[in-house]
Amino acid sequence: MSLLNRWNKNIATLISTRGEALYVGRTRLRIVQSICLLLFALVLIRLGDLTLMQTPNEPNIDRKHASVQSMERADIVDRNGVLLATTLQVSSLYADPTLIENKAFVANQLEAILDVDNLISKIDRKGRFVWIKRGLTPSEHFKVNALGIPGLAFRTETRRFYPQGNLSSHVVGYTSVDSRGLAGMELEYDDRLAQGGEALSLNMDVRVQHALVKSLRLQMDNFNALAAMGGVVDIQTGEVVAAVSLPDFDPHHAGKADKSALRNRFAQGVYEMGSTFKLFSTANYIEKTGKSFSKTFDAREPLKEGRFTINDYHAEKRILTLPEVFIHSSNIGSALMGRAIGSENMQKFYTDLGFMDKMDVDFPGNPKPLTPSPWRDVNTLTASYGHGIAVTPLHVLQAAATIANNGVRPTLSFAKDAQHDPIQSRVLSASTAYKMRQLLRLNVTDGSGKQADVPGYMVGGKTGTSEKAGKGGYDKDRLLSSFLGVFPVDNPRYAVLAVLDEPKGNKKSHGYATGGWTAAPVVGDVISDMTRVLGMMPNPKAPNLTAGLSRYLKKENTITPASYQR
Amino acid sequence: MIFFKNNKLLCFLIFAVVGAGFGLVVVSQKVYDVQRSVKKMSREALVSEWDIRSLKAELAYLTRPDRLDQISSAFVRSISPAAGNSISMVAPVSFSLSSASSSDVAILPLKKPRPILVSAPQKTNASSKNFSDLLNVVGGDE
Known part of the structure; x- marks a missing residue:
C-alpha cells in the first residue's frame, strides 16, 4: 500500500508540477505573442506611415540649392522680357605657393596668358592660398589648364553679365565683384535682386532705348556735342520706356570707365533747361489768368527788372499774341507772363509740377533741383523761360507728361515693382491742358519744332536752348539745346525729350546749334522708329488741333531756318 | 513541427514580423535610392540651368537691337511707315493691246527679277563680336 500510495503521490506531484510548467510555459508564450503582436503593429503602423501618410516632399532632400534661380542674384529684364542682366558662372584662378617650385618660370608662363601685373610677387607670398585672377575668360581657363602646373587650381564663381x-x-547699372549693386537698378533694387527669385522687370523697352541712343549719338557726332541725354515716358502710366545718357560705358568694366561716362546726366544731372520751361509758365499763365490766345504781349523793347535786362534771342520787336510768344519763344513775352502770375503762384505751380523737390522715382542718386533762395521777383521772370532754376531732364519729362495727361501728374517709375503712390494729383485743368497741346502742335507745324x-x-513739342552758366555769367558759346515732344497730341501717349550738351553749329545748320536744329530731329527720328517698333498706326482722321489758330499768327513772320532757336 | 502546429498564431506573428521588417528594409532602401537619384537629378538640373542661363544670355546678346539694326540695314530694304498723307490717288493706266499700231506703247514682258546684291555688313568694334568674344572681355580684375 505504502508503495502504491507513494506512487500515487509521486504521480500527483508530477501532474501538478507538469501543470504548473505548462501554465508557466503558456503564460510566457502569451507574453512573447503580445510582444510580437506589438512589434508587428509598430512595423505595420510605420509602413502605413511611410507609404500612405507621408507628404510628397519626403524624403527630406536638401532643396536649399536645388535651383540657380533661388540661389543667385535675380535677372533684370526689360518690359518684353529681354535679358538686361544675368549671372553666369566663371572660373577664377588661385595658387598654393608652397606647391610651386620654380616660381619665376610659372609667373612667366602665366603672364603670357593672363593680363595680370606683378604675378611673381603674388606667387612668392607666404601662405597656401592666393588669387591669381578672378573671372577668367573661357580661353584663359583652357590655356592655363593646359599648362598643367601643380599648385594652380580653379574655383567656380559667379559674375554679373x-x-x-x-x-x-x-539704367541697369552695375555690381561689384561680390555682386552688390553699385549703380542704377542694381543699386536701387539691390536687396530684392540679392534674394534671387523672379527677374526684376523694368519698364524700359530696349528697342525704343536703341532708337533714342542711335539718334542722340548721331546728332552728338554731327554737332560735336560734349554729351547728350534723353528719355521717353508713357504719359498715362508714368513708365520710363527709355532713358539715355551719353557718353555711356561698358558695365562689365565700369571701374575702368571715364568719370564723365559714369555720370548719369539724364537722372542725376541738373540743368537750366531754357525755353522748354515756357511750356509750363505759359500753362500756368493760362490757368491762373484765364486769358485766351488773343492776349498780347509787348515784345518791342527789352524788359528791365532791377539791374537785369531780358532780351529775345531772335527779337520780333513787335507786339506778340500768346501763341506767337510760344512759337517764337519770346523771353520777354514769357517774362511778362511770369510777372502777371506773380512769384507765389509761380513757385506753387512749379512745386506742384515737382520742380522744387527731389523726384519721387525708383532711381538712386536723384539730386534736388537748384532753385533760387531767396526767390526774388526777377527769379520769377527768369524761371518763366527756364533760367535761374536747374532741374534734371527727368523732372522736365514728368512735368511734360503732366501737361499732356490732361493736367494730372503721373508718378514716374523705372521698374514694374516700383511702389506707386496710387493717388495722382491734378495740377492743371483739362481745358488749359488742351490749349497747351494746341500750342505744342502749333509749334511743330508753324514754329521752331518743324524738324520733329x-x-x-500729330507730334507736338517745344524747343529749348539755354546758355550754360560759367565763371563770368552765362556763356553764349556753351549751349544746352533740347526738344520736348509729345505725341500724338490729339490723344497723348508718349513724351520724348532730347538734350544736347554744348553742341556746335555746322554747315548744315547754318552755324546754329539751337534746339530746333540739334534736338528736334532726334525726337522726330525716335518717334518715327517708335511707331514702327510699337506698331502704332497713323491716324489720318485725327482732329486738327491747330485749326483756327492761324488768326493769332502774323503771316509775314513765318519761321525761317535762321530762327530755329530758343 | 509540433511546435509550429501548436503555436500557429505565434508562428504567423513571427513570420509576419520578419516579413514586415524585410519589407521595411526594402522600402527604406528604395527611398534611399530615390533620394540619391533625386539628388543626382537636382545636380544635373542645376548644371542644365546654368547652361540655359548661358544660352539665354547668348540669345539676348545676339539679338541686341543695334546688331539687328545693322543686319537689317545691310540685308533688308528699309520700308518707311505708311504715313497718313502717303496714300495718293491712283489714276487708271491705259495701255495698248498687241494688235495696236506700232505708234502706241507696246506691252513689254516683265523682266525676270534678279537677286539684289547687297554688300556685306560693315564690321564695327562691338557689334561684330560674337558671344564668346564678349565672354572673353567680361573677365574682371582681382
Whole structure:
C-alpha cells in the first residue's frame, strides 16, 4: 500500500508540477505573442506611415540649392522680357605657393596668358592660398589648364553679365565683384535682386532705348556735342520706356570707365533747361489768368527788372499774341507772363509740377533741383523761360507728361515693382491742358519744332536752348539745346525729350546749334522708329488741333531756318 | 513541427514580423535610392540651368537691337511707315493691246527679277563680336 500510495503521490506531484510548467510555459508564450503582436503593429503602423501618410516632399532632400534661380542674384529684364542682366558662372584662378617650385618660370608662363601685373610677387607670398585672377575668360581657363602646373587650381564663381552692353548701362547699372549693386537698378533694387527669385522687370523697352541712343549719338557726332541725354515716358502710366545718357560705358568694366561716362546726366544731372520751361509758365499763365490766345504781349523793347535786362534771342520787336510768344519763344513775352502770375503762384505751380523737390522715382542718386533762395521777383521772370532754376531732364519729362495727361501728374517709375503712390494729383485743368497741346502742335507745324514732325502722328513739342552758366555769367558759346515732344497730341501717349550738351553749329545748320536744329530731329527720328517698333498706326482722321489758330499768327513772320532757336 | 502546429498564431506573428521588417528594409532602401537619384537629378538640373542661363544670355546678346539694326540695314530694304498723307490717288493706266499700231506703247514682258546684291555688313568694334568674344572681355580684375 505504502508503495502504491507513494506512487500515487509521486504521480500527483508530477501532474501538478507538469501543470504548473505548462501554465508557466503558456503564460510566457502569451507574453512573447503580445510582444510580437506589438512589434508587428509598430512595423505595420510605420509602413502605413511611410507609404500612405507621408507628404510628397519626403524624403527630406536638401532643396536649399536645388535651383540657380533661388540661389543667385535675380535677372533684370526689360518690359518684353529681354535679358538686361544675368549671372553666369566663371572660373577664377588661385595658387598654393608652397606647391610651386620654380616660381619665376610659372609667373612667366602665366603672364603670357593672363593680363595680370606683378604675378611673381603674388606667387612668392607666404601662405597656401592666393588669387591669381578672378573671372577668367573661357580661353584663359583652357590655356592655363593646359599648362598643367601643380599648385594652380580653379574655383567656380559667379559674375554679373549684361548682354545689352552699353545700351542700358546707365539704367541697369552695375555690381561689384561680390555682386552688390553699385549703380542704377542694381543699386536701387539691390536687396530684392540679392534674394534671387523672379527677374526684376523694368519698364524700359530696349528697342525704343536703341532708337533714342542711335539718334542722340548721331546728332552728338554731327554737332560735336560734349554729351547728350534723353528719355521717353508713357504719359498715362508714368513708365520710363527709355532713358539715355551719353557718353555711356561698358558695365562689365565700369571701374575702368571715364568719370564723365559714369555720370548719369539724364537722372542725376541738373540743368537750366531754357525755353522748354515756357511750356509750363505759359500753362500756368493760362490757368491762373484765364486769358485766351488773343492776349498780347509787348515784345518791342527789352524788359528791365532791377539791374537785369531780358532780351529775345531772335527779337520780333513787335507786339506778340500768346501763341506767337510760344512759337517764337519770346523771353520777354514769357517774362511778362511770369510777372502777371506773380512769384507765389509761380513757385506753387512749379512745386506742384515737382520742380522744387527731389523726384519721387525708383532711381538712386536723384539730386534736388537748384532753385533760387531767396526767390526774388526777377527769379520769377527768369524761371518763366527756364533760367535761374536747374532741374534734371527727368523732372522736365514728368512735368511734360503732366501737361499732356490732361493736367494730372503721373508718378514716374523705372521698374514694374516700383511702389506707386496710387493717388495722382491734378495740377492743371483739362481745358488749359488742351490749349497747351494746341500750342505744342502749333509749334511743330508753324514754329521752331518743324524738324520733329512725323507725318500722320500729330507730334507736338517745344524747343529749348539755354546758355550754360560759367565763371563770368552765362556763356553764349556753351549751349544746352533740347526738344520736348509729345505725341500724338490729339490723344497723348508718349513724351520724348532730347538734350544736347554744348553742341556746335555746322554747315548744315547754318552755324546754329539751337534746339530746333540739334534736338528736334532726334525726337522726330525716335518717334518715327517708335511707331514702327510699337506698331502704332497713323491716324489720318485725327482732329486738327491747330485749326483756327492761324488768326493769332502774323503771316509775314513765318519761321525761317535762321530762327530755329530758343 | 509540433511546435509550429501548436503555436500557429505565434508562428504567423513571427513570420509576419520578419516579413514586415524585410519589407521595411526594402522600402527604406528604395527611398534611399530615390533620394540619391533625386539628388543626382537636382545636380544635373542645376548644371542644365546654368547652361540655359548661358544660352539665354547668348540669345539676348545676339539679338541686341543695334546688331539687328545693322543686319537689317545691310540685308533688308528699309520700308518707311505708311504715313497718313502717303496714300495718293491712283489714276487708271491705259495701255495698248498687241494688235495696236506700232505708234502706241507696246506691252513689254516683265523682266525676270534678279537677286539684289547687297554688300556685306560693315564690321564695327562691338557689334561684330560674337558671344564668346564678349565672354572673353567680361573677365574682371582681382
